[in-house]
Amino acid sequence: MKSEPPLVDKHSLFPTATDEDWDNWKWQFANRIKTTEQLRQLLSFDVPEVDTPLAITPYYLSLMRDPSDPLDPISLQCVPDQRESVVGGYSDPLHEEEQMPVIDGQKVYGLVHRYPDRVLLITTDICPVLCRHCTRRREWYKGMQPRTPAQMQLMLKYIRKNPQIRDVIISGGDPLTLPLRTLDYLLTELRSIEHVEMIRIGTRYPAVLPQRFFEQDILDVLSKHAPIWLNTHFNHVREVRTPEVKRAVSNIIRSGCVVSNQAVLLKGVNDSVEAMTDLSHALLKNGIRFYYLFQADKVEGTHHFWTDVDKGKEIVKGMRGFTSGLGIPQFVVDAEGLGKIPVNPNYEGEDDGHRILRNYQGKPYYL
Numbered sequence: 001m002k003s004e005p006p007l008v009d010k011h012s013l014f015p016t017a018t019d020e021d022w023d024n025w026k027w028q029f030a031n032r033i034k035t036t037e038q039l040r041q042l043l044s045f046d047v048p049e050v051d052t053p054l055a056i057t058p059y060y061l062s063l064m065r066d067p068s069d070p071l072d073p074i075s076l077q078c079v080p081d082q083r084e085s086v087v088g089g090y091s092d093p094l095h096e097e098e099q100m101p102v103i104d105g106q107k108v109y110g111l112v113h114r115y116p117d118r119v120l121l122i123t124t125d126i127c128p129v130l131c132r133h134c135t136r137r138r139e140w141y142k143g144m145q146p147r148t149p150a151q152m153q154l155m156l157k158y159i160r161k162n163p164q165i166r167d168v169i170i171s172g173g174d175p176l177t178l179p180l181r182t183l184d185y186l187l188t189e190l191r192s193i194e195h196v197e198m199i200r201i202g203t204r205y206p207a208v209l210p211q212r213f214f215e216q217d218i219l220d221v222l223s224k225h226a227p228i229w230l231n232t233h234f235n236h237v238r239e240v241r242t243p244e245v246k247r248a249v250s251n252i253i254r255s256g257c258v259v260s261n262q263a264v265l266l267k268g269v270n271d272s273v274e275a276m277t278d279l280s281h282a283l284l285k286n287g288i289r290f291y292y293l294f295q296a297d298k299v300e301g302t303h304h305f306w307t308d309v310d311k312g313k314e315i316v317k318g319m320r321g322f323t324s325g326l327g328i329p330q331f332v333v334d335a336e337g338l339g340k341i342p343v344n345p346n347y348e349g350e351d352d353g354h355r356i357l358r359n360y361q362g363k364p365y366y367l
């Protein structure tokens, strides 16, 4: 593995923070960078004035290698970019708002029922870090709220009434921003529904605020409802290769979660075989399986991250056979309301009327 120059020194970026502060998730959350003025004091490149919310934990900002480089893969993911004002794309590319069902004449706001046996719950619009590539950027402009108790009740009612739902994905925003007792309540209610066989939590906390898992309270909630399928969102090796992530993920695994990663293919961040393989290896080292690689959705303001669909195919082709299968994600395009469509490199062909398969090196195998 390539050796990298040392990361930015957290003490030089945040000189008043003690080690205790740094390891305290509440300090990290409370001291998030939320204005361009603050960013301009910390970075030495020209941070543009853009008309969108921003939020970055000190920890996440400290993962950048070079505070003078706007193209650093960490900066790209969290620092507002002039290119966000380029016109094009959709506010809700996955048609989520349309796929929220109605019961008793009321829209089950926050619940997306797209596939027969599983539902996605958008439980809150709040996140510790606002990712510039976020699919749900539309939520940033609605005041960033958790769902109300009445909306939560309606989601639970819908799940209770639909016995075909066996898999519930608690997502957001980031569901770990919910008060812990609300999360515990939601998990308790879901566990009491007989047909709900599995529960997933989709969260970016392990990548942007791993200190959250240094505390026992959340680990107790996770283990109380085990096994939880916890899906993380790491996009770059540098987000994974830290002592904080190592400690957080080992705590999460010990609390009975099955941990997988869902990454987004982002131009300039991870759009090469090498970058994706480095990410994969760092995940595996921590015990995280690499589940999905998403084609970047066509979200307004994210156009500079989009790659060609062939790029994703090329990346998984360059991984399959060359490295551990457990670390090779399924590449998918989340097609505007139609669901995830796998896009795979082709290993099959025909030669003189014979069906042939090709191995990872291109060597033919005649069937």
Ligand SMILES: *Cc1c(COP(=O)(O)O)cnc(C)c1O
Pocket (backbone or CB within 6 Å): 112, 113, 114, 115, 118, 119, 120, 169, 340
């Ligand atoms: C991604 C997603 C799921 C889960 O899909 P899997 O392929 O089972 O991981 C369920 N519902 C919605 C709306 C989704 O976007």
Ligand code: SF4
Pocket (backbone or CB within 6 Å): 126, 127, 129, 130, 131, 133, 134, 135, 136, 137, 172, 173, 174, 203, 204, 233
């Ligand atoms: S954590 Fe997820 S929902 Fe939150 S801003 Fe990032 S991509 Fe969007």
